[in-house]
Amino acid sequence: MxxxxxxxxxxxxxxxxxxxxxxxxxxxxxxxxxxxxxxxxxxxxxxxxxxxxxxxxxxxxxxxxSTGNLYATVEERMHAICSKFDSETAHAVAASRTAAIGHIENLVHRLAIDCDFHRRPWRLISEIPQNNKILEKEFHACREAGLDAYLETSTPLPFDISRALRIENQAQFNPxxxxxxxxxxxxxxxxxxxxxxxxxxxxxxxxxxxxxxxxxxxxxxxxxxxxxxxxxxxxxxLMGVHREYAIAVKLNSNNYPEGIFWVMSRPHQHSIRAYTDSRGESFLLVLGEPHKVGHKKDNESCFRNLEAYAGARFDVKSVDYRWSAQNYRSAxxxxxxxxxxxxxxxxxxxxxxxxxxxxxxxxxxxxxxxxxxxxxxxxxxxxxxxxxxxxSAGRFIKENVHVFMDYMHDLPYRAEAKIVSDIRPDEGKTVVIKGEKFAVYRDEAGVLHQVSAVCTHMKCIVNWNAEAKSWDCPCHGSRFTVDGRVIEGPAMIDLPKPETGKPH
Ligand SMILES: Cc1cc2nc3c(=O)[nH]c(=O)nc-3n(C[C@H](O)[C@H](O)[C@H](O)COP(=O)(O)OP(=O)(O)OC[C@H]3O[C@@H](n4cnc5c(N)ncnc54)[C@H](O)[C@@H]3O)c2cc1C
The missing domain is CATH 3.50.50.60 (FAD/NAD(P)-binding domain)
Structure with missing residues (x-):
């Protein structure tokens, strides 16, 4: 894998x-x-x-x-746009996103870009009748937004569903x-x-x-x-930063469903699509398990949950790829x-x-x-x-309460390990040394990688991301390598190493 x-x-x-x-x-x-x-x-x-x-x-x-899906609707759902704004706004969102997909398609054709671009249907799936009301609400919102939406009771998926919402002519590619x-x-x-x-x-x-x-x-x-x-x-x-997980699996049946599938699950949804690579090998991608960046200690469990989810619905032969990435949600x-x-x-x-x-x-x-x-x-x-x-108020307040709680949690005397020797191979922890907080990772060979734990963006304390082996800032999503180099997010300056240059 x-x-x-x-x-x-x-x-x-x-x-x-x-x-x-x-x-x-x-x-x-x-x-x-x-x-x-x-x-x-x-x-x-x-x-x-x-x-x-x-x-x-x-x-x-x-x-x-990413997943490589291109669709006019939005993760937040069209009914949320309709109720926060109005149907005119939802219409403009759908029209602008449709134009952007058209721009990609034009380039693909005009420049002969080999990226497996295909027009495909998008579906939102309710597996259980309890979710049908939300699905119907979304159907009406999509219609109000001018999208060609339909309700149906069967899909190409190999498991039972209660109801699905389908929009034709969306697209997929290799990003x-x-x-x-x-x-x-x-x-x-x-x-x-x-x-x-x-x-x-x-x-x-x-x-x-x-x-x-x-x-x-x-x-x-x-x-x-x-x-x-x-x-x-x-x-x-104004933004919340969330991490999400993906696996690409092979199936025994070779029965890979075509299209974009968002399956409603509690508390979040799963996204499913198939892809056949340039060697002709097919994979099913399953994504989900989002959480706020820097807020999940055992994030390896996100992959286990995805594998269990896929295994319960498809005849999974092998898990071939896994990855994760983060996204920023506006207020x-x-x-x-x-x-x-x-x-x-x-x-x-x-x-x-x-x-x-x-x-x-x-x-x-x-x-x-x-x-x-x-x-x-x-x-x-x-x-x-x-x-x-x-x-914006609801999410603005929620995100900033989280940031405030992260700052409180980050008070200088709070650390995850008392001394560096408490940190086991392939483990990262924060440690307070002479009143300063350090982010310390011991690699599999036992070598310590030690950097300041204070994010260079707005001074929150970074948290260990065990799956990606990075230091992630829970406040605004800056991420750093174990040696302190900026990976992504708003920070531009690397996490400094201790002045001595030697692990304590
Ligand atoms: C798991 C997951 C699945 C997704 N699936 C989909 C999907 O199916 N469809 C969809 O529409 N969206 C999807 N998204 C969202 C989508 O992938 C992103 O919103 C999109 O790729 C953002 O593109 P971008 O160019 O803005 O950012 P990025 O692709 O992140 O590019 C930003 C670039 O800036 C560079 N950079 C950062 N700092 C500096 C610096 N200081 N100097 C120079 N360069 C710098 C980075 O290295 C990076 O390459 C998904 C997101 C996630 C997390």
Whole structure:
């Protein structure tokens, strides 16, 4: 069983060089996932000089750990959008997301991108009659949103269901192959792509300066296409960060159902889809088990639960891949896409929940229109400066109570291990040494990896993620390697090592 995503294995290994010199461009894009790549492609195609700076590898962030489903509806559910806003808003959400899927499809055809793009139905499934009411509510909301929705009582799934909601003509693809192809097209359009080039500091000004290890990029505009914007931003206080788990299994029967299936479960749903890779091997992907980042000690159990879930419904032969990734949920159920303010030319795209392959594409379309001074019919709807405290209040208060509790839990005298020698091989714990809190991991060979436990973003204390072997900040989702290097999230600065450089 491989501890990586299926998509990463089934994409070419093309690479781009790190930035090695100073550069001036019209637009600097931080992040090479769905959002950054699409924006860079659109802007380079429109004649702007563009540099895309990716900390690791293009597509290697959340995009390469997603499910590869493209649908007009949203994880939050359309009835939630209808009741928080109104049916007009739900209509605009569905129309804008449909346009983004259309953008992907056009590119796939026009550029002959080999990424297994197929139009497929999307289904929401109620396994038990008790869930039918919610399903019917969602059916009406989808209809109000202008989606071609139907109710049905049977599906291609091999287990009994009570009722299903179907929307035709949604889509699926291999997100990693699509990302790789877009990167190549950016170069063809005259843009630059730099990998292994983390942006370490940003100085906003005229022009803006983005500092990396071996070069500085100056730019008139910056796009934070980093899933969550870098630095300390108000928008971080509006979002909850959740981690979710995936397995890809093989079946004995070879009976892989086509389409997107969201099966309602308590307290969360499971997402199911099939994929046949370039060697002709088929897999069933099963995703679920979300929890707040940094809030689950035994997160290996999430995989056990997924395996049990899949095993109870399908004739599972083997579990071949497993992975996990995180997402950011906005306070009012809509993502934050657009300029941070009127003047500075800094753009963000975040709060996508698990709908960001489509929302990321839409964000790129909106932001490039804003930069190119084109009208965009949806820019206002997703504007990060929108004021809707009533629609946001519930989740805003909940998320910030959690953050407050995390700060309380993080009081300096509270630690998980009293002394470093209490930490067993392949275990990570926080330890207080001379009044300072450290995050200490003992690897399987017994070597200690010790860094400060204080997140460099907003000073919460990081928690150990046993499954991904990382230090995760429960407050705003920054993640760090065992040696303190930023993996993702709003932090830009690595966790410092103790001054002596030696484990205590
Ligand atoms: C388990 C799971 C399944 C999902 N499935 C789906 C799905 O089926 N359909 C769907 O629509 N959405 C899905 N999503 C959501 C979707 O994957 C994301 O919303 C989307 O990929 C976000 O794209 P992005 O480009 O904004 O971010 P990312 O893909 O995360 O890209 C951001 C990039 O920024 C880079 N970066 C960060 N900091 C720096 C820095 N300082 N300097 C340079 N680069 C930096 C990162 O390395 C990363 O590559 C899923 C999410 C999860 C967690």
């Amino acid at each position: 491989k501890k990586t995503s299926l998509w990463k294995e089934d994409a070419d290994a093309s690479a781009y060089p790190p930035l090695q010199n100073d550069l001036h461009v019209d637009v600097a894009i931080i992040g090479g996932g769905m959002t950054g790549l699409t924006a860079a492609h659109l802007l380079a195609g429109a004649g702007k000089s563009v540099a895309l700076l990716e900390a690791w590898r293009v597509g290697g962030g959340t995009t390469g750990f 990693m192959r699509y990302a790789k192809a877009l990167a190549a097209e950016i170069i063809k359009a005259g843009g630059s792509v730099f990998e292994r080039t983390p942006v370490l500091r940003i100085k906003e000004g005229s022009p803006h300066s983005l500092y990396t290890e071996n070069g500085t990029v100056t730019a008139d505009k910056i796009i934070h296409a980093t899933h969550s914007p870098k630095g300390v931003r108000f928008v971080h206080t 009012d159920g809509l993502p934050y896409i657009g300029a941070l303010d009127e003047k500075t030319g800094v753009y963000i795209a975040t709060g996508f929940a698990t709908d960001g392959l489509t929302y990321g594409t839409l964000a790129a379309m909106i932001i490039s229109d804003l930069i190119l001074d084109n009208e965009n019919p949806w820019a206002k709807l997703y504007d990060p400066r929108r004021h809707n405290p009533l629609k």
